Amino acid sequence: MSRRAALWVVLALVAATVGVVALAAATHSYVPLFICWIFQAPIPWIAARSVKGRPAN
């Protein structure tokens, strides 16, 4: 996965999480909120690919 693709996936996962919170409000149920953690769980691994090999300072 390229750096750019990794960032797009992270962006999609963050958007999906926010969308699921909206879904909880729309359905008047707390159950979708637990699904948020499923979308959030892969973020650190995928985000790490976006900076791999890049100098930090």
Place this chain on the structure above:
Amino acid sequence: MTSLLASVSWPVLDRIHFGSKLALSPHGLGIALGFLLGSVWVLKDCPRRGIREEHMSSMLFWALIGTIVGARLFYVIAHYSEFNGIGDMLAIYKGGISLLGGIAGAVGFAYPVMRRHRYRFFQVMDNAAVGLALGVFVGRIGDLIIGDHLGKPTDVPWAFRYGGGNLSAFDCTSRPGVCTETLLQGSHTLTITKTGATLVGPNGEMLGHGVGVHQTAMYDFVSAALLLLFLLIVMNRKPRREGVMIMTWAIWYGSVRIVTDFLRVDKRFFGLTGSQWTSIAVVTASVVTLILWAIRPRPGPKPLAVAASSAAGPDGPTTHFDPPREPGSGP
């Protein structure tokens, strides 16, 4: 009626019960997941900042202990008058922790390990910036599930309306469908029902009413999502001076807390909450430091061309070059 339809609502879940004796708080689960996922990022990112993974693991272990101690300690200090003795203060399972206190505790406990391994403060904290944003983004889901950090009554379209369940720190059992919380040592009463919310002052005067209340944890959640993307997409685009990442995090998160804490009904000191005073101090220090760094560039070795130019004088060549001698040309 329009605002009632446009509000946000779900029944809250304060505990997940496993039988009659064991229960798990989604709030605690969210914090644990937030710390875990934030730590994964920190461990993945630390090698490119020159930090060994085993050293970072050690720092994270002490940061975890510091988070628990600091989160409770800051809350107890800010709400000292509400506790009855040391046993009550130590009963962390009853709830009552401070996010900023947790971060301060984590830094305080990890600092000696950081220094022992001869890492620079900003070297480690820059590594933590994205992890902190991710941790808040994940952890706030737990607050949304239990209905924590409910603020003042409001009519905004995103007002949080009570949808059933036991709200943390509220009495939702005395009157069905009505949750009340006494605040600020009993002087204020916040009442939330499925159709509206009211805040009553010490003399029974109406201080506020609306279709629901501000869900400040949701504001923090959205802000943390944007901050996470900003750090990853914008700030990580090119190498930055050490300290810029963590101060960007501090300015963003602190500024949002200063604003959203005005929407909370919380104990105040000279008009501001403990978190607001902490945030003001951190944001001010970070802004001043970044301005000073922008005015006065980083000290360090001069670039080669500039160094050679200044060594040769204003009229000299910009570079110095010694051609190799011809074979047999003598000394």
